[in-house]
Amino acid sequence: MTLWQIVLLASIACLALKFAGYLVPSSVLEKPAAARTANLVTVALLAALIAVQTVSTGTALVVDARVPAVALAAVLFALRVPFVVVVIAAAAAAAVLRLLGWAA
Amino acid sequence: MAARASVADRDPLRAATRSGVAVGVATAAYGVSFGALSVAAGLDIWQTCVLSLVMFTGGSQYAIVGVIASGGLAAGPAGIAGAALLGARNVLYGIRVKPMIGGGFWRKTAAAMLTIDETTAVSTAQPTLAAQRRGFWVTGLVVYLGWNLTTLVGALLGDALGDVRQYGLDAAAGAAFLGLLWPRLRELQPVAVAIGAAVVATALVPVLPAGLPVLLAAAVAVVVGMFDLFAVRAAALDAEEEPT
Numbered sequence: 001m002t003l004w005q006i007v008l009l010a011s012i013a014c015l016a017l018k019f020a021g022y023l024v025p026s027s028v029l030e031k032p033a034a035a036r037t038a039n040l041v042t043v044a045l046l047a048a049l050i051a052v053q054t055v056s057t058g059t060a061l062v063v064d065a066r067v068p069a070v071a072l073a074a075v076l077f078a079l080r081v082p083f084v085v086v087v088i089a090a091a092a093a094a095a096v097l098r099l100l101g102w103a104a
Numbered sequence: 105m106a107a108r109a110s111v112a113d114r115d116p117l118r119a120a121t122r123s124g125v126a127v128g129v130a131t132a133a134y135g136v137s138f139g140a141l142s143v144a145a146g147l148d149i150w151q152t153c154v155l156s157l158v159m160f161t162g163g164s165q166y167a168i169v170g171v172i173a174s175g176g177l178a179a180g181p182a183g184i185a186g187a188a189l190l191g192a193r194n195v196l197y198g199i200r201v202k203p204m205i206g207g208g209f210w211r212k213t214a215a216a217m218l219t220i221d222e223t224t225a226v227s228t229a230q231p232t233l234a235a236q237r238r239g240f241w242v243t244g245l246v247v248y249l250g251w252n253l254t255t256l257v258g259a260l261l262g263d264a265l266g267d268v269r270q271y272g273l274d275a276a277a278g279a280a281f282l283g284l285l286w287p288r289l290r291e292l293q294p295v296a297v298a299i300g301a302a303v304v305a306t307a308l309v310p311v312l313p314a315g316l317p318v319l320l321a322a323a324v325a326v327v328v329g330m331f332d333l334f335a336v337r338a339a340a341l342d343a344e345e346e347p348t
Contacts, residue, residue: 003172006180007151010168011158013184014191018161018216021198029199037329039288040297041322042193045186046285047298048305048321049167054278056309058174069275070282077286084133090279091137094272 065103069094116235120226124242127222131162132250137276138165139258144268145173149259156255160248161220163284164191166277167318175314182315189322197224204236218244221284296334300324 029035054070055061073090081089097103135156142152147169155165164187171183197219204227205215218240227240262268289295301321308317328334 001177001180003147003151003177003180006168006172006177006184007147007154008158010164010184010187011155013188014159014161014164014194015217017188017191018194018198018219019213021195021219022202022212022216024195024199026199026202029196033330033332035196036332037326038192038196040294040325040329041189042325043285043288043294043297044301044322044325045167045190045318046163046281046288047301048318049163049170049190050278050281050285051302051306052174052309052318053170053274053281055306056174059310059312059314061306061309065272066275066278069272070278073279073282077282082130083280083283084130086283087134087137087276087279091272091276094275095270096272098270098272 062104065094065097068097068103116230116232117238120230120235120239121242123229124226124239125246127226128243128246128250131222131247132254134162134276134280135251135254136258136261137273137280138162138169139255139260140262140265140268140273141166141173141258141277142169142255143259143262144273145169146176147172149256149263152259153252153256156252159187159191160217160251161191161194162251163221163281164188166280170277171315171318179313179315182313182319186315186318189319193221194219197221200224201227201240204233204240206237215240215244218248220244220247222247292336293328293334297325297328300328 050070054066055063069090072093073086076086076089094103138156139152142155142165143149147155155168159165159168167190168183168187171179171186175182198216201215201219201224202212205212223240223244226243227236230236230239262273265271268274285298289298301324304324305317305321308320312320
């Protein structure tokens with residue numbers, strides 16, 4: 001697969017899903033197990049992505065400046081700091097730790 | 105007089121516009137980090153912009169770029185599957201906002217493209233139908249224009265910056281996902297799923313190709329959702345209070 005094929009296929013798939021919501025009858029959501037599972041899949045994917053993006057490089061587990069940076073983000077989200085500020089603070093924390101040589 | 109809207113009628117509209125603009129600007133601001141990360145992952149500027157123009161759903165965009173960054177072209181299929189699974193929540197959003205959009209084919213088509221976390225959150229939070237509609241379109245247009253503009257800026261910057269790790273942008277992706285996850289952790293069930301999925305994905309990283317650990321972690325949600333594990337049992341109480 002070329003990078004363009006990957007980009008276009010994934011984009012079309014996500015766009016098609018958006019349209020699907022306007023085409024399926026609302027009764028789909030009346031089954032509680034379906035709605036509940038769909039919401040939980042989003043939670044599971046986001047949590048898995050956080051874990052993988054924070055502690056892995058390729059197929060190796062790596063603990064570096066990302067771990068304290070994401071931990072800082074969690075604290076700031078708990079304190080209801082706005083989204084953009086948290087993302088910038090996390091990046092800055094990782095950058096500073098690397099600059100000081102305290103973390104890889 | 106029906107033609108002159110009272111203050112009470114206009115205020116919800118103004119409030120909807122305000123929150124739409126605020127959420128839109130805040131969301132658009134981190135398009136810069138997406139653009140830079142995407143270029144760092146090996147996509148060119150055009151591919152990066154196509155993701156923001158057509159896919160236009162931040163979580164899926166970060167997901168596919170992250171998978172390609174760690175697994176390269178070989179991880180393509182897993183990346184596509186991950187982006188689509190994460191984008192599946194937009195189906196639920198479409199079902200929810202469809203009744204407030206109204207109009208014909210073209211308006212629904214435009215609305216479908218703009219159906220994401222932010223437009224659904226702002227519109228469903230408004231008190232009247234007119235305000236819901238206003239909130240949806242203001243948020244959608246501000247996010248769409250801003251997100252695409254900042255994606256381009258980020259891609260151009262990322263090209264010039266070189267190693268994005270130096271600026272901590274690799275940590276920004278984890279923080280951005282955490283921001284999407286945080287509002288969903290209000291009950292025990294999603295918290296249990298989040299912890300379970302994170303543990304499963306981390307444990308599978310050394311043994312599976314990039315992208316697959318995240319997909320398999322979704323199985324945790326399917327098991328918990330189907331059997332309704334970790335749910336707080338409120339149904340029995342509700343039944344007792346029901347008037348006869």
